[in-house]
Amino acid sequence: MNVKVEEKLFQNRYRVDTDHPHVNIRNPDVCEYECKTQQCTVCCPAGCYTREGSGKVVLIADGCLECGTCRIICTDYRNVDWEYPRGGYGILFKFG
Amino acid sequence: MSEKFDAIVVGAGPSGNTAAYTLAKSGLNVLQLERGETPGTKNVQGAILYSDALERIIPDFRDDAPLERHLIEQRMWVLDDESFVGSHYRSEGFNQPPYNRYTIIRAAFDKWFSEKVRQAGALVICETTVTDLLRDDKNRVVGVQVDREGGSIYADVVILADGVNSLLAKKAGFHAELDPTHVGLAVKEMHFLPEETIEQRFNVGEDEGVVIELFGKVTQGMMGTGFLYTNKESLSIGVGCMLSDFKTQKISPYALLENMKNHPSIKPLLADGEMKEYTAHLIPEGGYKAIPRIAGDGWMIVGDAGMFVNAVHREGSNLAMTTGRLAAETVVALMQESKPMTEANLAAYRNRLDDSFVMKDLKKYKEMPEIFHRNNQFFTTYPELINRSAHTMLKVDGVDKKTKEREIFSSFTHKRSLFGLMGDAYKLWRAFR
Structure with missing residues (x-):
């Protein structure tokens, strides 16, 4: 089944902290050349991580639901820098 | 903000709100910090509210809390791809006030709860992320650092109610990164x-x-x-x-x-x-064995941050509220005796938890996580077998019932073998005993 997560995220409310993403890939080369599984590209419930044709992993954290999955599953390389967004920024759950 | 507080509570979910409420009600000078726009905007739950844990601090919560529906029926469905076998429990006993469980919507509920915390006398500041714990030269926690200008705030004790990710305790080295x-x-x-x-x-x-x-x-x-x-x-x-x-x-x-x-x-x-x-x-959901250190010099951990979830019974918010209350009561008792918030004194929190349903329940299911890991027959093979058995027995097709029973029995032994079935029964017994 081809599910578009963007359509789900579209329902959510965010205050994006432009230019200050709270999640970052530490070393993109590790994702591209060393990580065989790239499980973040599958497990992130907001689909923030995508694998490009070249094998590069691209992170766009605007739709982040702030769950922490990507940080915890990156057990082999600990290649994800994960902080909470600045106060008041990020996902703003309407119902939660 | 150079003022010093008796206590700082980080986070305004069920555990943080209960802790802040209990502390403020006892007359302590409490600051609660929340990173969301309003309390609830960062919080997610199913969500079911268990009245008992809340009743213990706000007995009349039903008067104005935003409650959705009280629960009168519990259905448990075991599904395969096309069907389910279910058991339902429905009772008028659950339809008599005071109701035992309610569905809630957390954004509305947390906002209500936070208002109660304010009314109790706590200072609640939102849109403020705590970035670090402040330590003194003896490594005791003495306050928090926030993402605002001049953001060092001091207190005798910091209660970490910052949720499952528990970044502050990790940064401080109180516990390691969560295991998947x-x-x-x-x-x-x-x-x-x-x-x-x-x-x-x-x-x-x-x-x-x-x-x-x-x-x-x-x-x-x-x-x-x-x-x-x-x-x-x-x-x-x-x-x-x-x-x-x-x-x-x-x-x-x-x-x-x-x-x-x-x-x-x-x-x-x-x-x-x-x-x-x-x-x-x-x-x-790591259960009893995964609970980290929950108190030290000048700090305590409550709620999800301390792994306080009973995954088997899908209870969490009530454990959060109870740990929040017991942590706060420990602090209040020490303050009344003018005792410092040392690791040795705060150990009383652990004793209170051990005496409560929180630790008793978690202990009861301490083997559960390991048993269900790597035994995925419980999540695939059995649900399928159960559904097929029901189908076989209920389908009227001229085959006699004895033959159908034999067919069902052989489908179980074929899939799991007799020893497999016995082993699984033993595993379930160990998990639930």
């Missing part, structure tokens, strides 16, 4: 429908609600469960599985949820609903 085998990832959607439609579809009256627990092939072989809760004019539908299973099985959480929503037994319940929010949240 110790956390579940749940995704959920809110589907809106008219009140009357929900009442007709679920066979309930005004303000009455139903819980459906979903178990089996909806988790596609992963250790986890799904759920469907009735709110006043919406349905919460979600599914959660262990993060370690998502990692190895490479199933995307939203595809899993979408697949579950399309199950022929579930789809009609959601029909014509309008989806208005999609959320994801981690649930600390």
